[in-house]
Amino acid sequence: MRPLFHPSIDDVTLEGILHALSDPVRMAIFADIVKGDCAPSCSSFLRVNEKAIPKSTLSQHFKALREAGLIRGQRQGVEMHNTPRCAELQERFPGLMAAISSAYFLQLQRNSEKAKKRSRRRRATTE
């Protein structure tokens, strides 16, 4: 297997970061890796937000995140271990990742509130 490519932090670009995170699946994966609340391997994301993701697609998404400089992937036996490059990114673009993450969680929260309201309204009209 070909060795994994990781850009040097100096070659990481703002456009690259924004493009990588402009895909909702990649944003969700990255947020989960940053939170660190689940095993950060490819196969732990076979479903994202209730939606099944084919593993070829997942593999491409991880590659995109690696090549944008957002995560570092290390093969550990048969699995891949992914870690965020938070410290380096913070040095390169101070405050950027924190702002994007907090915008993401704000949006998640707001969407779940909207969904609650919608289902309450639906129940009210069918009763």
Place this chain on the structure above:
Amino acid sequence: MRPLFHPSIDDVTLEGILHALSDPVRMAIFADIVKGDCAPSCSSFLRVNEKAIPKSTLSQHFKALREAGLIRGQRQGVEMHNTPRCAELQERFPGLMAAISSAYFLQLQRNSEKAKKRSRRRRATTE
């Protein structure tokens, strides 16, 4: 001419913003509109970073920025006047736009430093 579409601030998504700004031309246009240091009409961007941009392409880029909720366009006679939706965006995603803009200017500055170093080195080797 069809009226311009602007999303309500509640319909503006993080993915949409990141996608719109992941294009270097759109990022440059948006940064200039935010700085407000040049007439923010389409035709003032016929060249971006020394590169000529066809006007049909520019028109699409402005449409993308409008539909992502980043700018507001108003026809003023034959011209279009574009303004950033900073205040609304700040309310919707606090700190996000500031972090992206400052990352952009940091990168610009660093690139111009790199270019200077390169040309100095070139001169030194040819002497």
Place this chain on the structure above:
DNA sequence: TCCATTAGTTCACAAGTTCGGAACTCATGA
């Protein structure tokens, strides 16, 4: 009023990108 000019949009198509199934590689354990 008519025409030329200027600003921006729309359309169609070529070029590029992304998605996902099938076939692959590679490490591991039986």
Place this chain on the structure above:
DNA sequence: TCATGAGTTCCGAACTTGTGAACTAATGGA
């Protein structure tokens, strides 16, 4: 040595993007 499980690669279909040509719309003379 073989089966298995985790990821990757390949490739066609579907989607997206960039651009020239043709368009619309407002404006300012003649």
